[in-house]
Amino acid sequence: MTERKAEVQRRTAETDIRLTLALDGSGQADNDTGVPFLDHMLDQVTRHGAFDLTLAASGDLEIDAHHTVEDVGITLGQGLAQAVGDKRGIYRYGHAYCPLDEALSRAVVDLSGRPGLEYHLAFQRDRIGDFDVDLIREFFGGLVNHAAMTVHLDNLRGENAHHIAESAFKAFGRAVRIAISEDPAAAGNVPSTKGQL
Numbered sequence: 001m002t003e004r005k006a007e008v009q010r011r012t013a014e015t016d017i018r019l020t021l022a023l024d025g026s027g028q029a030d031n032d033t034g035v036p037f038l039d040h041m042l043d044q045v046t047r048h049g050a051f052d053l054t055l056a057a058s059g060d061l062e063i064d065a066h067h068t069v070e071d072v073g074i075t076l077g078q079g080l081a082q083a084v085g086d087k088r089g090i091y092r093y094g095h096a097y098c099p100l101d102e103a104l105s106r107a108v109v110d111l112s113g114r115p116g117l118e119y120h121l122a123f124q125r126d127r128i129g130d131f132d133v134d135l136i137r138e139f140f141g142g143l144v145n146h147a148a149m150t151v152h153l154d155n156l157r158g159e160n161a162h163h164i165a166e167s168a169f170k171a172f173g174r175a176v177r178i179a180i181s182e183d184p185a186a187a188g189n190v191p192s193t194k195g196q197l
Contacts, residue, residue: 002085003022003024004022004023004024004083004084004085004180005020005021005022005023005083006019006020006021006078006079006080006081006082006083007019007020007021007079008021008075008078008079008082010071010074010075010078012067012071014059014060014067014068014071015057015058015059015060015067015068015071016057016058016059017055017056017057017058017059017071017072017075018055018056018057019053019054019055019075019076019078019079020052020053020054020055020079021051021052021053021054021076021079021080021082021083022051022052022053022083023051023080023083023084023180024051025050025051025052025053026050026052027046027047027048027049027050027051027052028046028052028053029042029043029046029047029052029053029054030053030054030055031043031046031053031054031055031056032055032056032057033055033056033057033059033068033069033072034057034058034059034061034065034068035061035065035068035069035131036129037128037129037130037131038065038068038069038072038131038135038139040166041136041139041165041166041169042055042072042076042169044166044169044170044173045169045170045172045173045176046173047173048096048098048170048171048173048174048177049172049173049174049176049177050177051177053076055072055075055076057071057072057075059071064132065131065132065135066132066135066138069135069138069139070135070138070139070141070142071142072139072142073138073139073140073141073142073143073146074142074143074145074146075146076143076147077142077143077144077145077146077147077148077149078146078147080143080147080149080176081146081147081148084111084180086190086196086197087111087190087191087197088186088188088189088190089182089183089186089187089188089189090111090179090180090181090182090183090186090191091178091179091180091181091182091183091186091191092110092111092112092179092183092191092192092197093108093109093110093111093178093179094108094109094174094175094176094177094178094179094180094181095107095108095109095175095178096170096171096172096173096174096175096177096178097156097171098167098168098170098171098174099167100158100163100166100167100170101160101163102157102158102159102160102163103155103157103158103159103160103163103164103166103167104155104156104157104158104167105121105153105154105155105156105158105164105167105168105170105171106152106153106154106156106171107151107152107153107154107168107171107172107174107175108151108152108175109149109150109151109152109172109175109176109179110149110150110151110179111147111148111149111179111180111197112148112149112150112197113148113196113197114148114150115144115145115146115147115148115149115150116144116149116150116151117137117140117141117144117150117151117153118151118152118153118154119137119140119141119151119153120152120153120154120155121136121137121153121154121155121164121165121168122155122164123161123164123165124159124161125161127161128161128162128165133161133165136165136168140153140172151172153168153171153172155167155168
């Protein structure tokens with residue numbers, strides 16, 4: 001398999017984001033989005049996805065974190081799409097269950113070429129520290145639309161909002177790790193009867 005890397009820069013009137021991504025990495029993260037909770041969640045995705053991610057973002061945080069969080073999702077989605085390439089010889093599908101104390105979340109992903117998000121995380125409070133939990137959906141929405149992937153994200157149980165969020169991000173990272181892995185049975189083919197994804 002060829003080296004799977006991406007470099008993306010996304011600049012708008014609201015945000016400026018630079019990303020480098022290596023899918024075949026060792027789980028190293030160097031993220032600075034200006035949103036500490038988002039950095040913590042990106043660290044989880046990177047570590048459990050076993051890829052290397054460097055991401056620097058500046059945004060209009062004086063308004064709120066919405067634009068930054070959504071645009072980081074968009075940029076990561078673009079990086080995933082670029083790095084995975086034509087998807088030849090990979091599993092394409094991945095799923096993972098991850099617990100964190102009382103919380104249990106499941107992520108199921110399909111590198112289908114079609115964006116779709118089924119998001120079923122319910123929180124009993126609106127904020128984790130200063131972080132608005134509504135932005136988690138915005139992050140994943142931006143990501144799946146620009147990675148052209150299908151993601152089903154479910155929290156099966158949990159009470160602590162931090163635990164629910166972190167278990168979901170960990171599960172997503174592990175599911176992506178499986179989906180992008182080399183499938184020996186694929187014999188280098190695209191995993192679709194269409195011949196392309």
